[in-house]
Amino acid sequence: MDAYRAIVTKRDTRKFSPEPIPEPVLTRILQAGRMAGSSKNTQPVRAILVTEPARKEEIASCGQFATHVPACAAAIAVVLTPGGGAFDAGRAAQNMMVAAWAEGVTSCPTSMHDAACANRVLGLPEGHSVAIVLAMGYPEAGTSVNLGRARIPLDDFVHSDHWRGEGAGG
Ligand SMILES: Cc1cc2nc3c(=O)[nH]c(=O)nc-3n(C[C@H](O)[C@H](O)[C@H](O)COP(=O)(O)O)c2cc1C
Numbered sequence: 001m002d003a004y005r006a007i008v009t010k011r012d013t014r015k016f017s018p019e020p021i022p023e024p025v026l027t028r029i030l031q032a033g034r035m036a037g038s039s040k041n042t043q044p045v046r047a048i049l050v051t052e053p054a055r056k057e058e059i060a061s062c063g064q065f066a067t068h069v070p071a072c073a074a075a076i077a078v079v080l081t082p083g084g085g086a087f088d089a090g091r092a093a094q095n096m097m098v099a100a101w102a103e104g105v106t107s108c109p110t111s112m113h114d115a116a117c118a119n120r121v122l123g124l125p126e127g128h129s130v131a132i133v134l135a136m137g138y139p140e141a142g143t144s145v146n147l148g149r150a151r152i153p154l155d156d157f158v159h160s161d162h163w164r165g166e167g168a169g170g
Helices: 003-009 023-034 053-060 086-102 115-122
Strands: 045-050 074-080 106-110 129-137
Touching: 003 086, 023 045, 023 074, 023 086, 045 053, 045 086, 053 074, 053 115, 074 086, 074 115, 086 106, 086 129, 115 129
Parallel strands: none
Antiparallel strands: 045 074, 074 129, 106 129
């Protein structure tokens, strides 16, 4: 799959096959996260690879919409070290999800609404935080990875030279 196809066909899915993700595939996914650029190359992002069933259950209990996490083959917690920004985490997270999808591994970014719970479960030091948890696995057989959630038209997404529409300033 070329990069553009992987990007535009990537959908967030929550049903996984029990098939494990082979080590070399996981390594490529994690490398894709490591290679993301960061503000001033501060590299504030770390990844915690969670495959233990009990730990996945615990992580799931920290999110309000995370019931799919225990069934994933691997959960990757995207962690920010002190001073790291959300954009740094987002770049690494999307790199990993797109690289995974290019290998046929689907994923769902999952919010940890109870941040203290996620910090405790993952044993994070003071000042570190979980930006997002990526639930990953091969898609469940017979389940479409595209649930049909539409995107806004390109014309609404792109504004030329200046904000357009309601509330636009002079
Ligand atoms: C920052 C962020 C947080 C998200 N948190 C959750 C979550 O906690 N649980 C969940 O099931 N999906 C979560 N999602 C996935 C969104 O629901 C999904 O991106 C959106 O519905 C589009 O889905 P699609 O790519 O399948 O069209 C999150 C996505 C983002 C970008």
